[in-house]
Amino acid sequence: MIDAYAVDDVRAAEEAAMSALPEGELMQRAAAGLAEVVAVRVARDGHVVVVVGGGNNGGDALYAAARLAERGFAVGAVTVSGHPHARGLAAALAAGVEVVESTGESATPEGARLLAAADVVVDGVLGIGGRPGLPPAARAVFDLVPDEAWLVAVDLPSGADPSGQDSSADRVFADETVTFGVAKPVHLLPATESAVGRLTVVDIGLEVDTVPAVQRLTHDDAARMWPVPGPGDDKYSRGVLGVVAGGEHYTGAALLSVTSAVCAGVGMVRYVGPSTPTALVRAQVPEAVMGPGRVQAWVVGPGLDAEDDSEAGRAQVAAAREALASGEPCVVDAGALDLLDGPRAAPTLLTPHAGELARALSRLTGRELTRAQVAGTPVTHARELADRTGCTVLLKGSTTLVVPAGSSRLPIRSQADAPAWLATAGSGDVLAGLAGTLLAAGLSPLDAGSLAALVHGLAGHAANPGGPVRALAVAHGIPGVVAGLLERPPGRA
Ligand SMILES: NC(=O)C1=CN([C@@H]2O[C@H](COP(=O)(O)OP(=O)(O)OC[C@H]3O[C@@H](n4cnc5c(N)ncnc54)[C@H](O)[C@@H]3O)[C@@H](O)[C@H]2O)[C@@H](O)CC1
Numbered sequence: 001m002i003d004a005y006a007v008d009d010v011r012a013a014e015e016a017a018m019s020a021l022p023e024g025e026l027m028q029r030a031a032a033g034l035a036e037v038v039a040v041r042v043a044r045d046g047h048v049v050v051v052v053g054g055g056n057n058g059g060d061a062l063y064a065a066a067r068l069a070e071r072g073f074a075v076g077a078v079t080v081s082g083h084p085h086a087r088g089l090a091a092a093l094a095a096g097v098e099v100v101e102s103t104g105e106s107a108t109p110e111g112a113r114l115l116a117a118a119d120v121v122v123d124g125v126l127g128i129g130g131r132p133g134l135p136p137a138a139r140a141v142f143d144l145v146p147d148e149a150w151l152v153a154v155d156l157p158s159g160a161d162p163s164g165q166d167s168s169a170d171r172v173f174a175d176e177t178v179t180f181g182v183a184k185p186v187h188l189l190p191a192t193e194s195a196v197g198r199l200t201v202v203d204i205g206l207e208v209d210t211v212p213a214v215q216r217l218t219h220d221d222a223a224r225m226w227p228v229p230g231p232g233d234d235k236y237s238r239g240v241l242g243v244v245a246g247g248e249h250y251t252g253a254a255l256l257s258v259t260s261a262v263c264a265g266v267g268m269v270r271y272v273g274p275s276t277p278t279a280l281v282r283a284q285v286p287e288a289v290m291g292p293g294r295v296q297a298w299v300v301g302p303g304l305d306a307e308d309d310s311e312a313g314r315a316q317v318a319a320a321r322e323a324l325a326s327g328e329p330c331v332v333d334a335g336a337l338d339l340l341d342g343p344r345a346a347p348t349l350l351t352p353h354a355g356e357l358a359r360a361l362s363r364l365t366g367r368e369l370t371r372a373q374v375a376g377t378p379v380t381h382a383r384e385l386a387d388r389t390g391c392t393v394l395l396k397g398s399t400t401l402v403v404p405a406g407s408s409r410l411p412i413r414s415q416a417d418a419p420a421w422l423a424t425a426g427s428g429d430v431l432a433g434l435a436g437t438l439l440a441a442g443l444s445p446l447d448a449g450s451l452a453a454l455v456h457g458l459a460g461h462a463a464n465p466g467g468p469v470r471a472l473a474v475a476h477g478i479p480g481v482v483a484g485l486l487e488r489p490p491g492r493a
């Protein structure tokens with residue numbers, strides 16, 4: 001599990017660690033870790049340029065610059081604040097780092113000269129003390145970074161919101177980020193994660209004993225959490241999933257969610273739907289059983305048309321309402337999100353994309369919300385829906401969030417395992433079947449949602465590595481992905 005902690009908790013842990021260590025020791029550890037990473041990214045005759053702000057983030061960069069210069073690398077520093085970290089600056093100068101200033105709205109010629117020769121640029125402008133947004137002097141300098149240079153951010157990409165909430169701020173886009181002690185929300189949340197690049201966490205001896213704010217499942221977690229049947233299991237003990245999906249017009253959703261559940265190894269699927277999708281499922285998925293019955297969990301809503309006023313359409317909406325009113329765990333997807341009108345007592349996972357989340361919140365709050373507003377601050381809006389309904393909300397996207405109600409005090413999960421090729425019609429139906437299978441096996445909505453998002457993403461890669469995928473191929477990719485996860489020796493990256 002990758003755990004990311006709230007900035008205030010990190011600060012408190014830093015203060016506790018500093019009070020037990022000689023002055024400046026923590027920053028030296030950070031600088032040493034940073035210098036190690038930069039040293040492996042640059043050739044012996046390559047040029048490193050550190051861009052330095054006015055806080056401790058700049059201090060880390062200056063001390064790392066000093067260490068790299070002492071190891072024989074050609075290192076320059078461009079300060080974009082009038083008051084760089086004094087001791088760090090002295091150390092850099094003493095080690096032979098060429099330091100130039102560029103604090104105006106356009107870069108100085110000296111700064112431009114250093115950057116033009118840079119092979120690796122280190123962004124030490126703002127860290128966890130940064131307010132979202134890049135100061136103009138820093139923007140002017142970063143605009144001069146050569147395209148081919150490798151950009152390493154210190155702690156976080158400068159300008160990015162450390163709490164990972166604000167998606168609009170101007171920020172540095174790094175190839176790689178070296179952070180200290182623990183990950184922070186900025187590294188894992190969708191509003192900021194795309195600026196982080198590859199993430200390395202350097203151990204500086206920090207101990208944070210609070211609950212993480214955000215977590216990300218790793219492949220080891222997936223292997224540990226996946227429900228594996230034992231000799232005593234039968235199809236019922238493994239979990240029966242009821243699927244209320246599709247209608248006369250949206251037949252594919254039924255097939256995709258049922259196929260996905262079968263491929264994920266559900267004990268049994270009961271499919272509930274009108275005659276056309278029923279015939280299709282019967283023909284294509286011989287493992288599925290038709291009609292309602294006893295289940296351990298429901299998937300309700302893929303391809304459900306709540307507006308369909310035909311007799312078959314009304315019957316399907318009634319079946320969906322019945323599943324929602326039951327005491328069984330539920331995945332509530334697509335069309336069924338429009339039917340949800342109150343809290344459910346049983347474990348429930350809502351699986352909207354940004355547009356569906358906007359629609360559901362608009363309906364429940366009477367406040368008109370757009371898809372763009374949800375995409376701008378996804379955590380806030382997913383949390384609002386979770387709090388209003390008491391359900392766990394899985395918000396789909398290139399980074400998929402799984403947000404429990406705030407009262408649970410559980411961390412948010414954030415998964416970024418999917419290729420963008422997964423943005424294809426029917427892919428969400430596959431995710432719903434997968435998450436439903438895990439709910440039926442007894443996982444909590446938080447675990448089921450995050451594990452399903454991870455496996456769904458890997459199945460997207462496996463279906464056609466590097467190229468386009470169709471949703472049915474994603475479902476068919478699931479068995480191999482799960483087998484691969486279960487086979488891996490623990491601890492492999
Ligand atoms: N506290 C510690 O013990 C450690 C801190 N470390 C480093 O210190 C960093 C935090 O240092 P600081 O608290 O000094 O914070 P920063 O280095 O992030 O910078 C804060 C300074 O920048 C200014 N500022 C903030 N946002 C701005 C904006 N958008 N535009 C212009 N100016 C802005 C603030 O007013 C303040 O003067 C960490 O991210 C990490 O890199 C590491 O050395 C590890 C140990």
Ligand SMILES: Nc1ncnc2c1ncn2[C@@H]1O[C@H](COP(=O)(O)OP(=O)(O)O)[C@@H](O)[C@H]1O
Nearest residue numbers: 396397398418419420422423425426427428429
């Ligand atoms: N840019 C992207 N990169 C990776 N995955 C994505 C991206 N956009 C969407 N996805 C994933 O694709 C799936 C799309 O689901 P959804 O929008 O419900 O489609 P549908 O309703 O057609 O099935 C979700 O799992 C989502 O997380």
Ligand SMILES: [K+]
Nearest residue numbers: 126154156158
């Ligand atoms: K930085």
